[in-house]
Structures are given as structure tokens and as C-alpha cells.
Amino acid sequence: MSDLVQRTRDVLPSVRRDLEDLVRVESVWADPARRGEVQRSAAAVAQLLADAGFGEVQIVSEGGAPAVIARHPAPPGAPTVLLYAHHDVQPEGDRAQWDSAPFEPTERDGRLYGRGTADDKAGIAIHLAAFRAHGGDPPVGVTVFVEGEEESGSPSLPRLLAAHREALACDVIVLADSDNWSTEVPSLTVSLRGLADCTVEVATLDHGLHSGLWGGVVPDALSVLVRMLASLHDDDGNVAVAGLHEAAAAGLDYPPERVRQETGLLEGVSEIGSGSVPQRLWAKPAITVIGIDATPVDKSSNTLIPRARAKVSMRVAPGGDAAEHLAALTRHLEQHAPWGAQVTVTPGDLGQPYAVDASGPVYDAARAAFRQAWGAEPVDTGIGGSIPFIAEFAAAFPSAKILVTGVEDPATQAHSVNESLHLGVLERAAVSEALLLARLREHSSDGQIAT
Ligand code: BES
Ligand code: MN
Numbered sequence: 001m002s003d004l005v006q007r008t009r010d011v012l013p014s015v016r017r018d019l020e021d022l023v024r025v026e027s028v029w030a031d032p033a034r035r036g037e038v039q040r041s042a043a044a045v046a047q048l049l050a051d052a053g054f055g056e057v058q059i060v061s062e063g064g065a066p067a068v069i070a071r072h073p074a075p076p077g078a079p080t081v082l083l084y085a086h087h088d089v090q091p092e093g094d095r096a097q098w099d100s101a102p103f104e105p106t107e108r109d110g111r112l113y114g115r116g117t118a119d120d121k122a123g124i125a126i127h128l129a130a131f132r133a134h135g136g137d138p139p140v141g142v143t144v145f146v147e148g149e150e151e152s153g154s155p156s157l158p159r160l161l162a163a164h165r166e167a168l169a170c171d172v173i174v175l176a177d178s179d180n181w182s183t184e185v186p187s188l189t190v191s192l193r194g195l196a197d198c199t200v201e202v203a204t205l206d207h208g209l210h211s212g213l214w215g216g217v218v219p220d221a222l223s224v225l226v227r228m229l230a231s232l233h234d235d236d237g238n239v240a241v242a243g244l245h246e247a248a249a250a251g252l253d254y255p256p257e258r259v260r261q262e263t264g265l266l267e268g269v270s271e272i273g274s275g276s277v278p279q280r281l282w283a284k285p286a287i288t289v290i291g292i293d294a295t296p297v298d299k300s301s302n303t304l305i306p307r308a309r310a311k312v313s314m315r316v317a318p319g320g321d322a323a324e325h326l327a328a329l330t331r332h333l334e335q336h337a338p339w340g341a342q343v344t345v346t347p348g349d350l351g352q353p354y355a356v357d358a359s360g361p362v363y364d365a366a367r368a369a370f371r372q373a374w375g376a377e378p379v380d381t382g383i384g385g386s387i388p389f390i391a392e393f394a395a396a397f398p399s400a401k402i403l404v405t406g407v408e409d410p411a412t413q414a415h416s417v418n419e420s421l422h423l424g425v426l427e428r429a430a431v432s433e434a435l436l437l438a439r440l441r442e443h444s445s446d447g448q449i450a451t
């Protein structure tokens with residue numbers, strides 16, 4: 001085992017270089033102009049896996065982004081482990097707010113900065129590291145599945161799962177796309193929220209009007225929209241939409257100073273909602289307005305705005321149904337339109353929440369591997385974010401055991417500017433996964449493992 005730790009450390013410099021090359025590819029699937037980059041990224045991932053010794057590597061797509069499937073068959077009697085990551089990344093946002101170029105990986109203070117360094121190209125990196133640490137011949141079957149549209153809600157995933165069912169069948173799946181409790185303490189993510197979003201459009205007039213001539217007599221669409229959006233929360237910041245699901249989160253301590261420090265909450269601004277931080281983050285629904293289209297301030301004039309729209313994003317607590325939640329949100333918006341304004345709600349993405357059964361021999365093996373690699377006991381946490389793939393996968397392969405790990409930490413700033421990967425976490429996560437593959441060998445593939 002300790003040899004394996006050393007071998008993982010030995011392969012890390014090469015893995016780090018490969019990760020940096022992947023980060024240089026601007027694989028933003030959500031940007032139609034960069035779909036070629038997503039193809040390049042899939043090709044690069046496929047090449048790395050082939051060079052690492054996977055006998056069978058294919059790039060597949062079902063009308064959506066290219067995904068990569070690589071397979072190393074299981075030795076007789078050994079289980080097959082599916083290693084998941086995604087090679088698409090979020091848009092970089094405002095480049096001027098980055099301290100170094102978003103697609104040029106840059107090390108500062110033990111962290112590697114760049115879009116996708118953590119979410120989720122680091123997931124690909126640790127899969128490569130674990131496989132290389134085993135000399136390309138691990139004692140279990142290993143299938144790597146790297147999808148290319150996770151950040152867009154994985155719309156073609158059900159078709160991919162159906163078309164490649166046999167290639168993706170496994171006893172255990174390890175999804176390296178989540179967070180850690182800290183840079184020194186690993187997490188096993190045991191619950192994720194789902195997601196449901198929509199666009200709400202408001203119309204009050206068939207054309208703009210002089211705001212002095214008609215202001216005070218007929219409503220402008222933006223004032224209407226703002227009132228509707230304000231109705232989504234009560235005065236304490238709790239979600240005010242009726243009929244949403246609430247679960248129960250683990251009683252972990254999450255002090256207010258930690259929230260302030262991890263979020264950059266400004267002086268004088270308070271938290272919102274009631275209940276403990278884990279309860280609000282992992283077990284309650286949340287609603288956020290993530291975009292508005294109306295006249296920008298620079299172009300504003302004294303005109304009553306005839307139409308305006310907003311994108312509203314909702315997180316769904318484990319146990320809730322994303323489609324039912326979207327229906328409740330839609331009803332709420334339609335019923336809270338003042339002054340008879342015309343409202344059109346267009347449904348967006350849906351992703352189901354998921355709660356994992358974190359017990360049994362596979363979890364015992366994972367905890368032992370984490371303990372050894374990190375020198376710390378892993379913490380079972382929820383996350384407020386979503387990985388829609390998990391519920392889809394669990395439905396397609398109900399007997400596979402699901403492990404949600406990750407290479408992020410509280411300072412990662414995924415989706416924001418200055419995203420970064422902690423290089424110590426990269427090493428510990430890679431060692432954990434290499435050790436996990438070795439430990440899973442001890443389980444046979446004949447059902448024992450899937451319990
Ligand atoms: N890696 C994240 C999920 C995540 C978020 C893990 C926070 C740990 C902490 C994933 O890439 C992600 O961003 N998912 C999207 C899914 C959506 C587009 C359906 C999300 O949560 O917004
Ligand atoms: Mn991710």
C-alpha cells in the first residue's frame with residue numbers, strides 16, 4: 001500500500017502537466033462559438049487515457065457534447081469501478097476580474113489558478129493519476145467516463161447512458177466532482193440538491209412610452225418583474241413559494257465566521273433564511289435570480305419599459321422532485337403578477353437531487369483509503385450544488401454503489417473568477433483514489449460489493 005502512495009506521488013508531476021494542457025483548452029460547451037474547443041478537449045482526454053494504457057477508448061455523443069469512455073477490463077472475479085468527471089467548464093466571466101489569464105494555468109501560493117483547474121479537470125487528473133499509479137494495470141476493472149456538458153445540465157446524458165449501457169455498467173461509481181471539508185479534511189458527499197430553472201417574461205405595454213406622459217397611470221414591465229421576483233422570499237430571506245420540499249441535514253458545525261470568510265459577504269450584510277447553515281445549504285430549497293434582461297442603465301431614457309425578463313434558478317432539497325418544484329415556482333410567478341401583467345414562464349433545465357446510502361463495504365473501503373491518504377477522518381457532507389448525472393445514473397444502474405468525492409476545497413471559487421485548485425488536495429485526492437482501487441479489489445464482483 002505504501003508503495004502505491006509513493007507511486008502516486010511519482011506520477012503527479014506528469015499528471016499536473018496534463019492537467020495544465022487540458023486547462024488551456026477553452027471547453028465552454030455553453031458558448032456556441034467554442035464547441036470546437038469542447039471537441040478538442042474530448043480528443044485530448046481520449047489521447048491521455050489511451051496513452052495511460054486503456055485498451056479501449058472512444059469519443060461518443062448522442063446529439064450533445066462529446067464524452068469519452070475508456071475501459072480497462074476487470075480481472076476475473078474483480079469488480080468494475082467507473083470513474084466519472086466532466087471536461088466542460090463554466091464560462092470565464094469578466095476576464096478583467098481574473099488575476100491571471102483564465103485559460104493559462106498559473107501557480108500562486110500552492111494553488112493552481114485557471115478555469116476548470118478544479119471543476120472539473122482536476123477530476124480527470126486524479127483518475128489518470130490513480131490509473132498510472134497502478135502502472136496501467138489496476139487490480140479491478142476501470143472504466144473512465146468523462147462527459148462534456150455537465151455545466152449545461154447534461155441534456156443528452158439519458159441517451160448516452162442508454163446507447164452505451166454495456167460499456168458503462170459497473171459495481172461502483174466514483175464521481176470526482178465535489179468539494180472537501182477543508183484542504184486538510186476530506187469529504188464524502190452524501191447528498192446533493194437538484195436544480196430547476198426557468199425564464200419569466202413580463203409584458204405590460206405593446207411599445208415603450210414617455211415616462212412623464214404616462215408614468216403613474218400604466219405600469220412598466222420592469223417594476224412588475226421586480227415585484228414578482230421580490231415575492232419569492234419573505235422578509236427573513238426564506239423561500240416563500242408554497243409546496244416545496246425540505247429534508248434534514250447532518251448536524252455539522254458551520255460557524256458564521258466561516259460563512260463570511262468563504263463567501264466574501266460584505267461588511268454589514270447578513271445571512272438569509274432560518275435554520276443551521278448545513279440545513280439551509282443542503283436540505284432546504286433556494287431560489288436565486290441569475291439574470292435579467294431589460295434596458296441597461298447606460299441606454300436608459302425616460303421610457304416605460306414594455307417587456308422584461310429574468311432567469312430564476314431553484315435548488316431542490318434531496319427527496320423533492322425537480323419537475324414538481326418547477327411547476328410550483330411557475331404557479332407562484334403567475335399568481336404574483338401585479339396589475340394583470342402578462343406573464344410567460346418558459347421552463348429550463350431540470351436535474352434531480354440525490355441522497356446516497358453511505359454505508360456498507362464500499363464506503364468502509366473509501367473511508368479507509370481517505371484516512372490513509374489524508375491522515376484525517378473523512379466527513380460526510382451534503383452539497384448545495386447539483387450533479388444531475390447522479391440520479392440518472394442511479395436509475396440506469398440501481399445496483400451500483402455511488403461514491404461522490406472531489407478535488408475542490410472551500411477556497412476553490414468554482415464558477416467564479418480566479419477559480420483554483422489546491423495542489424496538496426490534488427495529491428491527497430489522487431492518492432485516495434489509487435488506494436481505493438486497491439482496496440476495492442478485496443471485494444468480489446458477485447454482488448457482495450453492491451450492498
Ligand atoms: N461540480 C459542480 C457541483 C458542485 C457544486 C460540487 C458545488 C460541489 C460544490 C458541478 O460542476 C456543477 O456546477 N453543477 C451544476 C449543475 C447544473 C448546471 C445542472 C450546478 O450545480 O449548478
Ligand atoms: Mn463540476
Ligand code: MN
Pocket residue numbers: 090119151414415
Ligand atoms: Mn460546475
